[in-house]
Every structure is written in structure tokens, then in C-alpha cells.
Amino acid sequence: MTITQTKTTSAAADERVGKRSPFQKLLGRPEIGALVGAIVLFVFFALVSPTFTQPNAFATVLYGSSTIGIMAVGVSLLMIGGEFDLSAGVAVISSALTASLFSWYFTTNVWVGVGLALVVSLSIGFINGWILMKTKLPSFIVTLATFLMLTGLNLGLTRLIGGGVSSPSISNMDGFKSAQAVFASSVNIGGVEVKITVFIWFALVAVATWVLMRTRVGNWIFAVGGDANAARAVGVPVKATKIGLFMAVGFCAWILGMHNLFAFDAVQSGEGVGNEFLYIIAAVIGGCLLTGGYGSAIGGAIGAFIFGMANKGIVYAQWNPDWFKFFLGLMLLLATIVNLIVKRRAELK
Amino acid sequence: MNANEINQQTLLQNETDPLTHTAVHLLSMEGIGKHYGNIIALSDVTMAVDNGRVTCVLGDNGAGKSTLIKIIAGLHQHDAGALKVMGEERKFSSPRDALAVGIATVYQDLAVVPLMPIWRNFFLGSELTSGFGPFKSMDVEKMKDITLKELAAMGIDLRDVDQPIGQLSGGERQCVAIARAVYFGAKVLILDEPTAALGVKQSGVVLRYILQARDRGLGVIFITHNPHHAFPVGDRFLLLKRGKSIGYYDKKDITLDELTAQMAGGAELAELAHELEQLGGHSDVVKEVQGEVADVSQTTGKTYE
Numbered sequence: 001m002t003i004t005q006t007k008t009t010s011a012a013a014d015e016r017v018g019k020r021s022p023f024q025k026l027l028g029r030p031e032i033g034a035l036v037g038a039i040v041l042f043v044f045f046a047l048v049s050p051t052f053t054q055p056n057a058f059a060t061v062l063y064g065s066s067t068i069g070i071m072a073v074g075v076s077l078l079m080i081g082g083e084f085d086l087s088a089g090v091a092v093i094s095s096a097l098t099a100s101l102f103s104w105y106f107t108t109n110v111w112v113g114v115g116l117a118l119v120v121s122l123s124i125g126f127i128n129g130w131i132l133m134k135t136k137l138p139s140f141i142v143t144l145a146t147f148l149m150l151t152g153l154n155l156g157l158t159r160l161i162g163g164g165v166s167s168p169s170i171s172n173m174d175g176f177k178s179a180q181a182v183f184a185s186s187v188n189i190g191g192v193e194v195k196i197t198v199f200i201w202f203a204l205v206a207v208a209t210w211v212l213m214r215t216r217v218g219n220w221i222f223a224v225g226g227d228a229n230a231a232r233a234v235g236v237p238v239k240a241t242k243i244g245l246f247m248a249v250g251f252c253a254w255i256l257g258m259h260n261l262f263a264f265d266a267v268q269s270g271e272g273v274g275n276e277f278l279y280i281i282a283a284v285i286g287g288c289l290l291t292g293g294y295g296s297a298i299g300g301a302i303g304a305f306i307f308g309m310a311n312k313g314i315v316y317a318q319w320n321p322d323w324f325k326f327f328l329g330l331m332l333l334l335a336t337i338v339n340l341i342v343k344r345r346a347e348l349k
Numbered sequence: 350m351n352a353n354e355i356n357q358q359t360l361l362q363n364e365t366d367p368l369t370h371t372a373v374h375l376l377s378m379e380g381i382g383k384h385y386g387n388i389i390a391l392s393d394v395t396m397a398v399d400n401g402r403v404t405c406v407l408g409d410n411g412a413g414k415s416t417l418i419k420i421i422a423g424l425h426q427h428d429a430g431a432l433k434v435m436g437e438e439r440k441f442s443s444p445r446d447a448l449a450v451g452i453a454t455v456y457q458d459l460a461v462v463p464l465m466p467i468w469r470n471f472f473l474g475s476e477l478t479s480g481f482g483p484f485k486s487m488d489v490e491k492m493k494d495i496t497l498k499e500l501a502a503m504g505i506d507l508r509d510v511d512q513p514i515g516q517l518s519g520g521e522r523q524c525v526a527i528a529r530a531v532y533f534g535a536k537v538l539i540l541d542e543p544t545a546a547l548g549v550k551q552s553g554v555v556l557r558y559i560l561q562a563r564d565r566g567l568g569v570i571f572i573t574h575n576p577h578h579a580f581p582v583g584d585r586f587l588l589l590k591r592g593k594s595i596g597y598y599d600k601k602d603i604t605l606d607e608l609t610a611q612m613a614g615g616a617e618l619a620e621l622a623h624e625l626e627q628l629g630g631h632s633d634v635v636k637e638v639q640g641e642v643a644d645v646s647q648t649t650g651k652t653y654e
Contacts, residue, residue: 215487216487223469226463231473235474
């Protein structure tokens, strides 16, 4: 008798689905707060600065966004997986220095250095993840330690090998031109020069979104960030997933590092410090939860775009760039508050 | 009485199958014992689980219920007695071993990720994929379909499989966990205090799903400390106290009152009444406890001082 009662209710299920309109579903997306913020900011700068909407200026904004956005892809995934990486900023420079110092010191083709830099970057990610999994310390502590160590290694090894604070120029070495074409060229679209990093950024966002939404690994990333114990209990390889995420950040750091190296021909060994926060800010503005288990790669991209707009927009509006950091902080605060409100609203429905 | 019912009776009496004359228990424990160092957690416990039957394990805190399920689920190994699956003696060295023979455990904390949609939780760790190599992707539509269908088959009325599982009530979440275990081929389903943290209505919902699982042919082990939850759904009752079996009954041999009396422990209640009186407890409370003692004495036929 108890069983028959339950079956009669299933017919009513469809009516209740209808109550959630597509608009409310949209509001439930993690990146919606950032999207609203990005539109508001775009309209604002378009009004105060007529040059802001010019194709050339927009290409510059996109380029600025891409240099944050490429890293924000990896950092967003990592944050959804429930971890931080404070070493991400200097890891970019470590990667660039590895490639340039190695090929300069051994006078090899620069592609050898590029390959070695990839190995080093992935290894840094692996070591971060592995120590984290072994010690079960918070990732804040582990990656803070790696951050300090990498900062020291960057400065120390550059002075030891290159004899200065910046790596020696490699612009006349074998393979430099082809590497520059891959990592630091521009594409002409209707008379507008668009940097190749913009396309790499879009491609990475597309791949990351596909992985998150449509693959088993994506399911595991959400699970290890949401509740690692529950994930382990149903057979998700928690350690491998988290280590893999740190390595994904390493991969992004390698791409950006190579761009930094080949856009010029030398790298300042003290650079990169503080950038890790920009990546985290982009991810948070984009709706990734600090506690993990929630967010999207597109959100991180929108966060990076907001950063790029604010950064260049202030210049186009002919304001003093001193104000930039203030705006960045204000935006972070507003974006997170908007995210919070939107998320609560969406969950109530 | 039709043939089917006679068959049930014989199974419940722990006898052999009338046709094949072999043991037919899906899972059985004979004189199981377990000690941690010099602490005896469980000794001489015997019980059986059959297809389409619910075996209830009742006991207070520290009675050994957890140890018992941990042995069946493969988290711990027994030191004495025999654990048989389909008549074959087994000793599981890991939860994976137990899962491999179809023993699934739904723990109190459920192993679900609250922020993830229901369908992602349902298939977590066992996702369906299509395509090859690096382009292997999840078959999202199929997974959503199966989730909806499986939950409907369990009688679970869902609004939307895309909503985060954290939005479901405790009872509904429990039911998704049960449905997941059923779908992934569980033959024996262990439910660890599924009604412990739930209200009256929610508990009723979960009890209904226990019956659903039973009717789909699973052998269910239902761990609880509430005889009022156990009696309506159970076919067999194992009562544990301080690591020992203090009773193992078929449903036809015991009433709810007797079960409650056994669980409550008449002697302890009498002691509590004395203590309350000495401490100058509220006279109404003392009377109430004494009334309980009288009830227990009546049903068990013993007197307590």
C-alpha cells in the first residue's frame, strides 16, 4: 500500500519544472555576475572614452586580457578543484627563464629550451600537487613556500648563469623567429592587428569548458573541490585529479612564459611577483567559489576581460593609472557581492 | 497459503531450499567475532540476508552495529566465525572486494557532493562515456535519462536532475544514494542509520524506498536504533547489545512491543527510575519511567526491581 502512493505523484513532476524559467536558469550560472559587471564596465568606458570602442583599442584590451586570461583558465580549474596556487605568478617567469638561460648557456636551438621549460613547468605543478597530497597541508601554505623558493631561484640562477638581473638576449639564436611566430606574433583581421595570445586564450577557455562540462575528468574536478571524501568514497582518483590540476596551471604558465620571452628577447628575473593574485581575482570575479566545487572556465575568462578593460580603459579615458589598483579592488568586492546575491537568489527559486 | 508464501516461510526459518537442498542465503554470518586489541567489539553474531528481504540490525550506541557493517562492507576483517556469500565463505580485504560481489553501503554521510547536479552525483566515479581517445566525452543526455528513470523506478519524484543535490531534503538525498547503489548492480544493500537524522515524515519516505529496494529483489541490511522504523519494514531482526547478539527473530515470532522492550532494556529503565527518585527528580517523570518499567515487565514476563 505504501508503494502505490509514491507512484501517483510522478505525474506532477513536469509542472514544477516549468516554474524555473530560462532566465532564472541563466541567473543560476556561475559567471552571470561577472557578465553583468563586464557589460556595465564596457558601457561605462565606451561613454567616457570615445577611443575605447575603436577596433585597435579593443584589440589592445583583448591582448591585456589574454595575458591574465591564459593563466586564469588553469587557476579557475584549480579553484573549482578546491585548491590555490600562489606560485602561479612567478612560475610564469621561471618557465621563461628556463627556456632562455638553457638555450643561451648551452647555445642550443631555442626550441630545446622551450621543450625543457614545458617539462620544468609541468614538474613544478606536479611537485606542488604531490607535496599537497602527501602532507595534506593547505594549498595556501604549500604554494606560498613554492612561490618564495621560485622567486629566489629565479633571481639566484639568473645571476649565476647570466650574470645579471635579466636573462641575456636570445634574439639572434637558432629557432627564435619560428618560436616568436608561435608564441608572440599577430594576426591581421580586417586591418586590425590581433595578438596570437588572444586566440590561444580563447582556445584554452574552449578546451577547459569542454573538459569541465562534458568529460569524466570535469565531473571529478567538481567532485574533488566539492567534497573530496565523498569523491574518494565513490571511486574518484582524488590525488591524480588534484595533481593534474596543478600541472594544468603549470602548462598555462609555460604558454604565458614563452609569450613573455618571445614578445621581447629577455626576461627580468624579478618579475611575476603579485600576478598570482590577478589570476585568482579573475577566477573569483568570474564566479569560482573560494571553497571549491563551483565555477566555470568562461567565468575566469570574463574576469580576465574585466581586468583588461579596467587596465586599458583607464589609459584611454586619460586618467592617471595610479587609480587602477583602487578600481581593481573595488571591482573585486562588487563582483563577489553580486555573485553572492545572484547565487542566493538562484538557489531560492 | 500459496506456494510463494510457503517458500518465503522456509527461507525465513533459515532452512535449505526445498528444490535444491542447498543453502540459499544471499549473505550469511555465522558466529562472527571481532576484537580490536584486547577490546571485544563483536562476538558470536549470526544473521542472514536474502533476496527481497530486509534484515534489521538494532542496537544502542556502542552495541557493535558499526563494526558489523564494516565487516560486511570490507573495511574490517572478522577474527572468528564465517561470512558467506551465496554459501561460499569470504573474507573481504577492502571495500572494493565487497563491491565486486555486489555489496553496496550507503553511509550516513552519503558520499554525495552537495553543489553538483543530481545526475553528476548519480554517475560520479562511474560516468558513461562515448567517443575515443582524447575526444572521449560524457554521454550527458543518456546519463540524465537514466538518472530520471532509475529514480522514478524507485518512486522518487524529482523536479529536475540538473538541480544541485544539496537542494534536496535529507530523505531525498538518502534515496538518490540508494537508487545509485541499486543501479550499479548492488545485490546486498547496507543502510547505515538512514533515518537517524530525519524527521518523522522524511523517515517514512526513506522506509518506503527501503521497501522499493526490497521489491526490486535486493537483500537489504537496515541498521537502526529505532524499533518503530525497523518493525514495519523488517523481515528479520538482529538485536545487538555490547557486542553480543541478544536476539535474532523472524517477524512472525515477535511483536513491536516485544522488540521495543528488548531494545529499551527493562533493567536499565528500572535503574533509571530509582536514580531519578533518589536525585529528587520531578515526580511526573519518575512515574512515567516507572510506568515504562511496568510495560516492559508485562511484555517480557520478567520483573525488574
